[in-house]
Amino acid sequence: MIEVIPVGERGQRLSSAGLPESDTRAFLHDLEAASGSAESLSQDAQRLGRICKLGRELLARLPARSRRTAREKAVGNALVQLLADAAWRFFRAYRTPIYDTLTRKRTRFLRVEELAWEAADLLPGILPTHAELARESRSMQMDKDGLEIHQGLFFGQLLSDREIGLHLCTAMLRPTPEAVARLEEFRRTGALDLGPVRVEAKGETGYLHFHHPRYLNAEDDDTIGPSELACDFILLHPELRMGVLRGDPVEHAKYKGKRIFSAGINLTRIYQGKQSYLFYLTRDMGFVNKLFRGLAMADTPDEIRAEEPEQTLEKPWLAAVDSFAIGGGCQLLLVMDYVIAESGAYFNLPARKEGIIPGAANLRLPRFMGERLAREAIMFDKTFHVDSPDARSLVNEVVAGADLDQAVEQCVANALGSGMVSAGGNRKAIRIQAEPLDTFRAYMATYAYEQGFCHLSEQLVHNLERYWNARERRL
Secondary structure, three states: OOOOOOHHHHHHHHHOOOOOHHHHHHHHHHHHHHHOOOOOHHHHHHHHHHHHHHHHHHHHHOOOHHHOOHHHHHHHHHHHHHHHHHHHHHHHHHHHHHHHHHOOOOOOOOOHHHHHHHHHHHOOOOOOOHHHHHHHOOOOHHHOOOOOHHHHHHHHHHHHOHHHHHHHHHHHHOOOHHHHHHHHHHHHHOEEEOOOEEEEEEOOEEEEEEOOHHHOOOEOHHHHHHHHHHHHHHHHOOOOOEEEEEEOEOOOOOOOOOEOOEOOEOHHHHHOOOOOOHHHHHHHHHHHHHHHHOEEOOOOOOOOOOOOOOOEEOOOEEEEEOOEEEOHHHHHHOOOOEEEEEOOOEEEOOHHHHOOOOOOHHHHHHHHHOHHHHHHHHHOOOEEEOOOHHHHHOOOEEEOHHHHHHHHHHHHHHHHHOOOOOHHHHHHHHHHHHOOHHHHHHHHHHHHHHHHHHHOOHHHHHHHHHHHOHHHOOO
């Protein structure tokens, strides 16, 4: 959350940590001048870029974040907040001309990551470049001052605008160029090894297998691209009529050779500063939303109207849960049409212990179990064991582990046996009362903003050390 700092306090805070008075005075002078003016996108972007440069130079004069004294930490936080406030106001004022410039007046669709890098080129100094974030990723998360916060502010403002946000959501629902280019390869071979994900076609069903065995099938920057690609393959394949998610066996000594659905986000990567902020947006607006909504197939970005039916290519999805579905794994169950779990498995959303927002679970989980229980799960770390009554709203069948393969086969056979002519239509009809695209857009505006601060928060690092023993873990 951006803290509004009275002007009179700014100089006192910054000078209290021994920063050069001339530099702090120049920074505050430019910051104050910018707050009272609005000239043009080009002029104000140059001015804010200069302010961000001065602010970051001041931050660089302080010790690494984890080694700062209480006073130095307060000064560092003040600088980050002042820059965030200036960037937020700038994005609010210029989000429409920025987006229209980048998308050529919305005649082309750009994904989140494409927007991030092109906007960094358009607005030098304001948004981080790919190279700047690569350099910052060499630091532990505890030592980062938050270049990625400005990405959260930027996308929070884009998604806050209804027309821009719907255009961006639609861009993220389009099939990836790689999926289109390699579709015939998938159709010909029937199976592709994408590294941390495997995808295969069996009869009329596509199987997406999570295959990140060293990390208990956790999600991270390395898995999200292959996951979305596999999802696209299944949705685009004209002979496949439904999809199945399942985790492959893992290598961890405690679970060696056993299937695990998903351990959620890779917390070790976060702690070590290797996990990007953009992951959160590309995952939930791309891969997860495609599971929920299907693919937007329009070749041209015609006017997008929230009140009209969604034009998507979609198929029903089944999740087969072995062992557990933690965090992001549990989030995936909220967009499935059917869930089968082995007896003894469990689900949870340990957001409190991680310090981040659990994807779109805050939007979706209350629909399944009511707001009171959802708050307990998200904010008070409630675990749902599939054999208990509380988990009944998240799972359709519970079977013995030895019977899970057969249960999946029977469910697939039953679904395909009905012809599935109306599957896409019924999904859309259910979704229109539960979560229209515009509702998702509004949620993601808040998510983009808040997750930017959560991802770079000191509390996140503290939580990972306390609950995850993060200091002892290695990638």
